[in-house]
Amino acid sequence: MTRPHRPLTSQQIESLTRQGCTCRDWATVQIAAGGRVDGITRTHFGGHVKLGLFERQITLPGGITRPAGLANATLDHCTVGDNCLIHNVGAIANYRIDANVIITDVGRLTVTEASGFGNGVRVAVVNESGGREVTLFDELSAQIAYCLAFYRHRPALIERLQEMIQTYAEQHTATQGHIGSHSSITHCKVIESINVGTHARLDCVSTLENGTIRSKREAPTFIGPDVIARDFIVGTGSNISDATHLERCFVGQGCTMKQFSAQDSLFFANCEAHLGETCAVFAGPYTVTHHKSSLLIAGYYSFANIGSGTHQSNHMYRLGPNHQGITERGCKTASGAYLLWPAHIGAFSLIKGKHTNNPDTRDFPFSYVIEHEGTGMLMPGAALSNVGLHRDTGKWPQRDRRSDPEKTDQICFAWLSPYTVGKLVKGLDRLRALKSEKGNSVGGLKIASSDIEKGMDYYNWAIDKFLGDLLLERIETAGDMTLQADESGLGEWVDVAGLLLPKQRLELLLHAIEEGKTTTLTQINRQFAESCRAYGDMQWSWAAQLLQDRLGKALGDLDPADLSEQLTRWKDATQALTELAIKDAGKEFSPRSQIGYGLDGSEEARLADFSAVRGTAATHDFLSALERHTQETLKRGDKVMSQLDRAGQML
Numbered sequence: 001m002t003r004p005h006r007p008l009t010s011q012q013i014e015s016l017t018r019q020g021c022t023c024r025d026w027a028t029v030q031i032a033a034g035g036r037v038d039g040i041t042r043t044h045f046g047g048h049v050k051l052g053l054f055e056r057q058i059t060l061p062g063g064i065t066r067p068a069g070l071a072n073a074t075l076d077h078c079t080v081g082d083n084c085l086i087h088n089v090g091a092i093a094n095y096r097i098d099a100n101v102i103i104t105d106v107g108r109l110t111v112t113e114a115s116g117f118g119n120g121v122r123v124a125v126v127n128e129s130g131g132r133e134v135t136l137f138d139e140l141s142a143q144i145a146y147c148l149a150f151y152r153h154r155p156a157l158i159e160r161l162q163e164m165i166q167t168y169a170e171q172h173t174a175t176q177g178h179i180g181s182h183s184s185i186t187h188c189k190v191i192e193s194i195n196v197g198t199h200a201r202l203d204c205v206s207t208l209e210n211g212t213i214r215s216k217r218e219a220p221t222f223i224g225p226d227v228i229a230r231d232f233i234v235g236t237g238s239n240i241s242d243a244t245h246l247e248r249c250f251v252g253q254g255c256t257m258k259q260f261s262a263q264d265s266l267f268f269a270n271c272e273a274h275l276g277e278t279c280a281v282f283a284g285p286y287t288v289t290h291h292k293s294s295l296l297i298a299g300y301y302s303f304a305n306i307g308s309g310t311h312q313s314n315h316m317y318r319l320g321p322n323h324q325g326i327t328e329r330g331c332k333t334a335s336g337a338y339l340l341w342p343a344h345i346g347a348f349s350l351i352k353g354k355h356t357n358n359p360d361t362r363d364f365p366f367s368y369v370i371e372h373e374g375t376g377m378l379m380p381g382a383a384l385s386n387v388g389l390h391r392d393t394g395k396w397p398q399r400d401r402r403s404d405p406e407k408t409d410q411i412c413f414a415w416l417s418p419y420t421v422g423k424l425v426k427g428l429d430r431l432r433a434l435k436s437e438k439g440n441s442v443g444g445l446k447i448a449s450s451d452i453e454k455g456m457d458y459y460n461w462a463i464d465k466f467l468g469d470l471l472l473e474r475i476e477t478a479g480d481m482t483l484q485a486d487e488s489g490l491g492e493w494v495d496v497a498g499l500l501l502p503k504q505r506l507e508l509l510l511h512a513i514e515e516g517k518t519t520t521l522t523q524i525n526r527q528f529a530e531s532c533r534a535y536g537d538m539q540w541s542w543a544a545q546l547l548q549d550r551l552g553k554a555l556g557d558l559d560p561a562d563l564s565e566q567l568t569r570w571k572d573a574t575q576a577l578t579e580l581a582i583k584d585a586g587k588e589f590s591p592r593s594q595i596g597y598g599l600d601g602s603e604e605a606r607l608a609d610f611s612a613v614r615g616t617a618a619t620h621d622f623l624s625a626l627e628r629h630t631q632e633t634l635k636r637g638d639k640v641m642s643q644l645d646r647a648g649q650m651l
Contacts, residue, residue, distance in 0.1 A: 005030040005050050012037045039069025047077035058085040098181035107189040111177045115193035118211040118233040120169030123248045124264045125149055128280040128298045128314055129322040134266060135165045136250050138212045138233050139521060142268040142284055142409040142497035143528040149282055156514040164521050219404035236404040253408055254401030269409040270401055285411050285498040286396055298341060302329040302498060309336040329495055345369060347420050348383055360443035363426040378445040380427060381458025385580035390626055410532035412500040416466040418493040418542040419500045428459045461573035468570020470543045475640050483555050489538030490545055501531045502538060560644040567641050571634060578630045589617045
């Protein structure tokens with residue numbers, strides 16, 4: 001309940017005057033009923049000011065305590081909640097400050113004109129020359145941003161979305177800013193037109209202009225030393241510090257940024273951006289770049305891991321920097337990797353070397369895109385043999401830093417999914433055609449005959465593993481051999497910035513927006529969340545159709561022998577892929593990996609030093625867990641296969 005305010009009494013005005021306070025017109029200053037003024041010293045008031053109660057001790061970092069109150073500050077057209085500590089502030093103008101806020105040693109905290117606080121800012125992502133602008137609002141999800149950026153061929157959709165965002169921005173435009181309760185702003189220089197959520201902490205910030213910092217008790221946000229940010233929005237639970245510089249940027253939930261420079265870029269859930277720079281980048285969830293020499297420009301990334309010295313070029317010195325590139329989810333770049341845009345790299349691929357031939361490997365996920373003696377090469381499916389794939393896909397759910405109960409971005413973590421397996425099916429068909437035609441190039445890259453054969457094996461194993469995993473789960477869940485599936489997941493699937501769903505389902509949502517049936521941004525985000533929750537059933541629907549296609553029978557006609565045959569292939573594929581991963585991991589424990597250990601000792605000391613620091617393949621936690629999980633899964637498969645054999649004998 002809001003406590004009533006009343007004008008200052010003559011005695012209070014006299015006390016404030018004795019305490020070094022000044023005001024143009026004391027009649028414009030009010031205080032909460034029962035409030036005392038003895039904690040207010042050397043403060044100037046201008047315009048309409050409302051003050052709360054100052055009756056508690058405030059604990060500062062280091063355990064220092066000070067009484068709540070105002071000292072050495074200037075307040076103009078402000079409301080100050082109960083038990084705030086405001087000391088040594090050059091100017092606070094046009095702000096509503098909630099209870100229990102600390103503002104100390106700040107140059108100025110002001111709103112000088114009507115502001116959307118970052119809402120309504122247009123960000124030119126993916127194509128630096130424009131045409132894919134995403135308009136910011138503080139509830140922007142990766143999925144809405146994806147539709148805005150990549151569905152420009154549907155002008156009615158873009159117009160509707162822009163209208164919704166414009167309405168939202170207008171509703172959040174004000175001449176007064178807001179500082180949420182239990183937040184602190186200390187040792188900062190210039191803060192202009194910034195809204196700050198509850199429990200946020202701003203410390204030693206250089207400049208913040210026209211932005212919103214979302215924060216909650218469950219997910220406090222930190223903006224740290226020497227940060228400069230203009231025209232921006234930051235999501236809950238993020239940490240931005242160490243001279244990071246942002247211009248026209250969105251930073252989603254649970255992100256971290258240090259010594260980073262970004263312009264016209266979007267970063268969604270759990271991104272990490274340290275030391276390098278981006279320009280016109282759409283960084284989907286879990287995009288990670290940690291190296292000072294890396295530049296990401298005019299591209300789309302998701303679940304990406306960027307190696308040092310990674311660069312792209314988007315300017316051919318003709319009509320400007322208008323080229324762009326796509327790296328689908330899970331891509332990695334090796335140190336020094338270079339891509340000349342335009343290019344399109346398939347999911348979970350490794351990019352190594354310099355590529356100036358505009359590679360297009362969208363139908364070849366889990367591949368190596370490498371440079372060999374100056375020639376771009378494709379090794380389809382080679383990443384399926386890399387132990388890092390298993391490590392990466394396992395760690396993402398564990399590294400979700402979003403502690404906010406309300407998750408803005410919808411994320412499906414599966415590495416084998418209708419999206420990637422659909423690509424595998426296409427890639428397998430293209431590899432078969434290359435083999436029969438004796439072709440040696442695809443998507444601007446050379447491909448060796450031996451790699452075609454290996455790629456076909458890899459892709460078949462991955463498809464069989466995907467189908468077997470789901471088949472095993474379905475039989476175990478049902479308790480019998482009855483398999484049923486609806487049509488909810490049929491057709492092509494898409495990856496909407498972390499959310500995997502059937503293209504048909506996305507089309508229904510987009511049509512509803514275009515036709516005015518879905519009219520709010522909240523409704524859109526809610527429908528994306530519903531799609532995420534329905535992923536499991538839709539995935540099985542799609543997989544059941546693929547299973548029927550590969551076995552040549554309708555789902556209801558599959559007998560125990562058919563299912564056992566598929567699980568046998570699954571077992572072989574699971575064993576093969578795990579063995580490849582374990583073999584790949586063995587390279588980390590080879591004599592070559594031991595170079596640099598045992599600095600001053602003998603051969604025995606080198607081995608002992610290596611073991612002490614790195615352990616052995618047999619004792620490595622991740623490898624042991626991978627083998628254990630595989631064996632446990634295979635045992636489950638053996639049990640189900642025995643049930644199938646008994647069921648077949650009874651027929």
